[in-house]
Amino acid sequence: MEDITTMNRTYMKIGLIAVLMLSIAIPQVSAEDGAKNIILLIGDGMGFAQVTAARVYEAGPDGCLNMDTLDYSGYMSTHSQNSLVTDSAAAGTALACGKKTDNRIISQSPDGEEYETILEAARDNGKATGIVSTARITHATPAVFGAHSSSRYNWDDIAKDYLQQTKPDLLLGGGLRYWLDDTETGSHRTYEKLLEQGLSEAEALADDGLIDDAVAEGYTIVYNQSELDALDMNAEDRVLGLFSLSHMSYEFERDGTDEPHIAHMTEKALELLENDPDGFFLMVEGARIDHAGHANNITLNVHDTVAFDEAVRVALEFAETHPGTLVIVTADHECGGLSVEYPFESFPAEGEYIQDLDNESEYRDGIWTSGSHTAVDVPVMASGPFASLLTGRLDNTGIFDVMEEAMVSSNDTATELSAEVIPAISITVETSALDFGTVGAGLHSDTKQITIVNTGTHDVNVTAEAWADQNNFYATALRLNGGTVDGFSEGIPADITDFEYAEDVAASLEVPEWAGGEYDGTVLFVAEGV
Numbered sequence: 001m002e003d004i005t006t007m008n009r010t011y012m013k014i015g016l017i018a019v020l021m022l023s024i025a026i027p028q029v030s031a032e033d034g035a036k037n038i039i040l041l042i043g044d045g046m047g048f049a050q051v052t053a054a055r056v057y058e059a060g061p062d063g064c065l066n067m068d069t070l071d072y073s074g075y076m077s078t079h080s081q082n083s084l085v086t087d088s089a090a091a092g093t094a095l096a097c098g099k100k101t102d103n104r105i106i107s108q109s110p111d112g113e114e115y116e117t118i119l120e121a122a123r124d125n126g127k128a129t130g131i132v133s134t135a136r137i138t139h140a141t142p143a144v145f146g147a148h149s150s151s152r153y154n155w156d157d158i159a160k161d162y163l164q165q166t167k168p169d170l171l172l173g174g175g176l177r178y179w180l181d182d183t184e185t186g187s188h189r190t191y192e193k194l195l196e197q198g199l200s201e202a203e204a205l206a207d208d209g210l211i212d213d214a215v216a217e218g219y220t221i222v223y224n225q226s227e228l229d230a231l232d233m234n235a236e237d238r239v240l241g242l243f244s245l246s247h248m249s250y251e252f253e254r255d256g257t258d259e260p261h262i263a264h265m266t267e268k269a270l271e272l273l274e275n276d277p278d279g280f281f282l283m284v285e286g287a288r289i290d291h292a293g294h295a296n297n298i299t300l301n302v303h304d305t306v307a308f309d310e311a312v313r314v315a316l317e318f319a320e321t322h323p324g325t326l327v328i329v330t331a332d333h334e335c336g337g338l339s340v341e342y343p344f345e346s347f348p349a350e351g352e353y354i355q356d357l358d359n360e361s362e363y364r365d366g367i368w369t370s371g372s373h374t375a376v377d378v379p380v381m382a383s384g385p386f387a388s389l390l391t392g393r394l395d396n397t398g399i400f401d402v403m404e405e406a407m408v409s410s411n412d413t414a415t416e417l418s419a420e421v422i423p424a425i426s427i428t429v430e431t432s433a434l435d436f437g438t439v440g441a442g443l444h445s446d447t448k449q450i451t452i453v454n455t456g457t458h459d460v461n462v463t464a465e466a467w468a469d470q471n472n473f474y475a476t477a478l479r480l481n482g483g484t485v486d487g488f489s490e491g492i493p494a495d496i497t498d499f500e501y502a503e504d505v506a507a508s509l510e511v512p513e514w515a516g517g518e519y520d521g522t523v524l525f526v527a528e529g530v
């Protein structure tokens with residue numbers, strides 16, 4: 001038990017945090033620190049069935065993939081601004097920027113307004129940034145984090161945005177053919193193709209590829225796993241890895257190549273990014289799950305999903321030893337309309353699921369209902385700071401909102417909090433710590449105003465929490481629109497209290513008395529939407 005005199009001299013602060021959400025999503029909320037590091041892993045085209053198939057193959061029907069072990073999970077709609085069925089560009093834009101756009105557009109509006117990406121926001125918060133993909137690094141999903149373009153097919157524009165605008169500290173993937181000078185084998189930078197990319201005739205003639213430009217921007221360039229492994233990541237500033245001319249190999253077909261696995265790229269990325277004392281943002285894409293879905297090839301699909309899951313393991317192991325790391329695993333959309341069927345009334349033996357399907361080819365071919373993307377929801381799994389917001393029914397724009405919230409909340413200077421899970425609601429909560437200074441015996445009081453504005457069309461739940469970093473205080477009233485909230489009266493800890501609020505209300509937490517004594521210094525209040 002602490003000495004009362006000592007306690008009374010203690011600087012006392014009361015903070016207040018409020019989190020607001022749609023009634024269809026009821027995140028758990030606690031006052032917690034933000035995320036120093038964010039690792040977002042995207043399985044391109046990885047719907048629920050792809051996860052189930054990979055689990056059955058790799059771990060058995062009762063087993064767990066690494067992605068099954070994250071603390072929170074939900075499900076997410078993926079439609080774009082102009083289509084029920086999204087492509088990777090629009091879906092990625094929603095994940096990267098929190099905004100819907102039309103299919104094929106990279107992180108800008110249909111009329112060309114560039115949207116700030118979470119990677120740019122991280123960079124502007126002093127964090128290191130990285131992009132890892134098994135696709136061409138200028139492909140849609142990596143592009144939405146580090147580029148802005150009217151079309152996902154503007155590979156030259158996208159590569160130049162990486163080098164001149166967003167400058168990620170690390171880029172690992174495929175697609176070397178878009179960077180090589182036309183004189184080199186496999187280059188796509190031919191005169192004709194550069195004209196198609198919007199270069200003038202003079203520019204196309206003078207073009208000598210982008211490798212020199214990357215070197216000029218401080219990138220160390222590696223072309224295979226051996227070169228990647230030879231790097232001392234503590235000594236590197238920026239790294240560009242281009243491990244194949246086009247997409248990297250399917251996991252099932254990569255033998256004999258010197259391409260790093262996605263998990264290995266993730267490990268190396270973390271080695272570089274963790275050098276930044278301000279933390280980092282890293283996006284890792286398992287791109288070829290989608291391509292296997294388009295091809296309706298369950299073998300390629302499962303093996304790439306399992307390989308992606310190994311990258312999840314690497315991220316989770318990093319998070320375990322680096323508190324303050326938010327890990328999110330999700331997909332941009334489903335692809336192939338996959339179902340999980342089994343031709344026998346039994347269970348497949350370990351690792352035999354695909355072979356069993358191969359032996360019953362009508363089943364194997366019949367489990368796909370589409371050669372392209374579908375609009376079914378996709379899984380969301382999350383662990384770490386603010387991960388608890390990612391539960392229940394979500395929309396793909398909500399991933400950005402939570403990442404941004406988690407990142408902003410890790411800044412000591414942040415005074416504005418919002419945890420907007422569904423974009424239909426725009427909510428501002430302004431608050432800062434009440435400061436009672438050094439307190440002695442006797443009574444002290446103060447009042448803190450907060451403003452809650454619901455500009456959306458939905459009712460919301462409001463959860464707010466007040467806390468003190470010192471043990472001793474009375475909270476005698478919580479007032480909303482002038483009325484005192486029932487049940488929020490003397491006594492610490494106060495009980496959670498329900499009340500109603502209408503639009504545009506001001507809430508005040510009034511703590512009029514400070515007295516000696518020993519209490520648990522936590523106050524909670526909860527507002528329910530009407």
Ligand SMILES: [Zn+2]
Pocket residue numbers: 045088290291294335373
């Ligand atoms: Zn696709």
